[in-house]
Amino acid sequence: MNSRQRLLAALEGRVPDHVPISAYELCGFNSRAFENNDPSYKHVMDAIRARTDCVCMWNPDCNATLFESSRPADIAVATERDGNITTNHYTFTTPKGRLTRTTRQTDNINTIWQTEHWCKYPEDVEVAMSHPFEPVDYDFSDFQRIAGEVGDKGIIMASLSDPLLMAADLMEFGEYTIWVMTETEHFARTVELFHERNMENLRRMLDAGMVDLYRIVGPEYATPPFLPPRFFRRFIVPYIAEMAGLIHLKGAKVRLHCHGRVGQVLSMILDTGADALDPCEAPPDGDITLAEIKSRTSGRLCLFGNIQLKTLEHGTEAEVEKQVKDCMTAAREGGAYVIMPTAAPINSPLSPVTERNYLRFISAASEFGVY
Numbered sequence: 001m002n003s004r005q006r007l008l009a010a011l012e013g014r015v016p017d018h019v020p021i022s023a024y025e026l027c028g029f030n031s032r033a034f035e036n037n038d039p040s041y042k043h044v045m046d047a048i049r050a051r052t053d054c055v056c057m058w059n060p061d062c063n064a065t066l067f068e069s070s071r072p073a074d075i076a077v078a079t080e081r082d083g084n085i086t087t088n089h090y091t092f093t094t095p096k097g098r099l100t101r102t103t104r105q106t107d108n109i110n111t112i113w114q115t116e117h118w119c120k121y122p123e124d125v126e127v128a129m130s131h132p133f134e135p136v137d138y139d140f141s142d143f144q145r146i147a148g149e150v151g152d153k154g155i156i157m158a159s160l161s162d163p164l165l166m167a168a169d170l171m172e173f174g175e176y177t178i179w180v181m182t183e184t185e186h187f188a189r190t191v192e193l194f195h196e197r198n199m200e201n202l203r204r205m206l207d208a209g210m211v212d213l214y215r216i217v218g219p220e221y222a223t224p225p226f227l228p229p230r231f232f233r234r235f236i237v238p239y240i241a242e243m244a245g246l247i248h249l250k251g252a253k254v255r256l257h258c259h260g261r262v263g264q265v266l267s268m269i270l271d272t273g274a275d276a277l278d279p280c281e282a283p284p285d286g287d288i289t290l291a292e293i294k295s296r297t298s299g300r301l302c303l304f305g306n307i308q309l310k311t312l313e314h315g316t317e318a319e320v321e322k323q324v325k326d327c328m329t330a331a332r333e334g335g336a337y338v339i340m341p342t343a344a345p346i347n348s349p350l351s352p353v354t355e356r357n358y359l360r361f362i363s364a365a366s367e368f369g370v371y
Contacts, residue, residue: 002152003053007338011213011253011275011302015335019328019369020053021362022304024279025344029054029150034110040349044358051362053338054154058146060209061139066092068166068197071134084108092118096130108348119170122183125190128170136201140209155212157255160202160243163194164235165218177226180235188235195239202243206250214247216240216274219258223265224287232265240272248273255304259342263288266296279342280305291330294337302336307361309343313351317360324364332369339365 001009001017009016026041027033028049035041048054065073074093079086084107092099102116119125150156161169167190168176180187219240222232244254255276256269262277266288269277280303282289290306297303307323324339331337341361345354 003154004152007053007055007155008212010336010338013299013302013336015371017371019332019365019371020338021051021365021369022055022338022340023048023052023344023358023362024055024341025057026358027054027056028052029153030056030058030146031149034348035344038348038350044350044355047359047362049153051366054150055213055338056146056150056154056156057159057215058142058156058211059158060205061142062136062205064136064201067128067131067133068136068194068201069131069133070136071132073131087115092128092131094127094130095132096127099124099127110346110348114169117169117171117175120172120175122179122186125167125170125186129190129193133197135197135204138205138208143209143211157213157215158205158211159215159217159257161198162216162218162236162243163191163198163239165221166194166198167191168218168221173221173226176221180227180231191235191239195242198239199242199246202246206246210250210252213253213255213276215255215257215278216243217257219256219265219269220260223258224261229264229268232268236265237268237271240274244273244275255302260285261287263292266293270297270300274301276302276304276338278304278340281308281342282306285342289330290327294331294333299334299336302338303331304338304340305342307339307341309341309345312341312357312361313345313354315357317357320357320360321364324361325368328365328368332371335371339369 006016006020010020026035026048028045035045063070065071076091078089086105088103090101099118101118104113104115118128146156171179219236222236247254253275255278256274257278259279259281280290280293293303306327311319311323327339
């Protein structure tokens with residue numbers, strides 16, 4: 001089997017020739033990804049290209065501005081520079097008033113931290129949502145490039161947010177949980193509004209072009225201990241089920257991304273109709289072992305996971321090998337499993353320890369993943 005066939009077999013619940021090996025967000029076959037243009041990542045990326053199965057994270061370009069709308073937004077930006085930290089202050093003028101947001105980015109760390117959210121109180125949500133909705137247009141002109149780079153060496157995966165995440169991200173995380181618990185019906189109306197926008201945009205995205213797999217992010221915001229399971233049933237299951245149904249009609253697969261404690265909501269995850277789940281974190285990071293997830297899902301989900309990134313960044317080669325063996329023992333039997341880290345490094349330069357451990361992960365997965 002080539003990598004594409006191997007990954008599709010796992011997603012369909014079949015047994016491939018070998019457990020697929022994914023490096024998750026370190027994508028070997030996207031020439032525009034930072035890891036393929038950073039010299040410190042070269043050695044590990046060469047190994048990833050040569051010895052793993054690529055799940056290439058790629059989304060079409062679009063004209064979205066804010067809150068799932070393409071309507072131009074009146075936003076002023078002020079930038080500050082302090083040493084190696086860049087801080088951006090945003091002021092957004094809406095039909096119902098002004099909102100502010102702040103982000104911070106550190107040189108050589110490939111992520112942006114949101115240090116101030118648009119909404120501080122539930123009443124701010126009405127101000128935010130007064131920004132008029134116009135559906136988003138999607139540009140698939142880059143698809144031929146990425147499809148040509150990936151070829152039969154993997155599959156292409158787009159990422160989508162669920163409507164709970166869209167609502168939750170309006171506020172700081174702690175304030176979001178208070179909002180849900182104390183003004184539940186107001187939160188519910190906001191989620192429903194985002195879902196309506198989200199589904200219209202998803203239809204337009206799928207009509208513009210298709211990829212193999214769609215990763216839906218956000219369910220972890222509704223898992224214990226953040227929220228009781230009843231909120232997962234109300235705010236995750238029906239909305240993702242509708243998203244998954246539309247994606248399935250187009251012939252693609254759905255992977256649910258949910259860190260943390262999924263044990264109490266695993267049956268609900270099955271009810272969404274998703275085809276796959278990641279990263280399946282074992283205790284102490286999660287609340288259920290990979291073997292238990294495999295047993296309880298009975299082949300209804302392809303499992304992606306669960307080599308902890310902290311082990312790859314700080315552990316020993318022996319610890320990495322043990323995690324690989326444990327994962328294979330827990331989930332290899334019967335197929336429907338892709339071994340994968342729970343996240344990926346975002347720092348530059350790449351640590352020699354991380355490089356060494358990624359190489360050991362790949363070697364061990366190659367050795368112990370044979371059917």
